[in-house]
Amino acid sequence: MIYVNSLLFLPFDELKNIEVAAKMSQENSVAIHLRKGDDYMQSELMGKGLCTVDYYMKAIDYMRKHINNPHFYVFTDNPCWVKDNLPEFEYMLVDWNEVSGKRNFRDMQLMSCAKHNIIGNSTYSWWAAWLNANQDKIVVGPKRFFNPINSFFSTCDIMCEDWISL
Structure with a gap:
């Protein structure tokens, strides 16, 4: 399936992002997004429905x-959560961009430059995968995207048909 996006990002103007985007284009890059900030982790509505370590390890496998x-x-x-909870595997931690604010x-944008994506149950990572222009991309997402408390949402409403649900 081919997706056509009309949303475009401003070009990178930060040297580190330019370098990493170029590196990602030259290898079989996989962006992994983990939404584990305090705003989610402490939320009754969101926190109890976040993707588990088991999901991420299955997606990596x-x-x-x-x-x-x-x-x-x-x-x-939340880089500390990643270091404390994900078993050892080789990866580059992207921790230099603002988590909030104008940028x-x-x-x-950088996740959309990877050749493939492992998304969390966050619309932020969903958009990164959607905006990924690689026609041969593999996108892995959670079977249960929304916390069951949100019964008015359905995972089938958000996961694209050619994405892999684990």
Whole structure:
């Protein structure tokens, strides 16, 4: 399936983002987004429905089985959570862009530059995967995107038909 996007980001003007985007284009890059900030973790509505460590490990294993020599890039609003909770695996932590403020779109933009995406149950990572222009991309997302408390939402309403649900 081919997606045509009319939304475009401003060009990168930060050297580190320019360098990493170029590197991502030269390898089998996989962007992994983990939404684990205090605003989500402490929320009754959101926190109890966040993707688990088990989901992320299954998604990483899926990518390893389907992509030759994947290079993982981790994007998160809580790097300490990632270091404390994800088992050891080789990745680059992208922690230099603003999580909030005028340039908070830079992580989304950089995630969209990866060849493949592992998304969390966050519309921020969903948009990064949607805006990824790689026609051969693999996108892995959670089977349960929304917290069951939000019974008026359905995962089938958000996951694209060619994305992998785990």
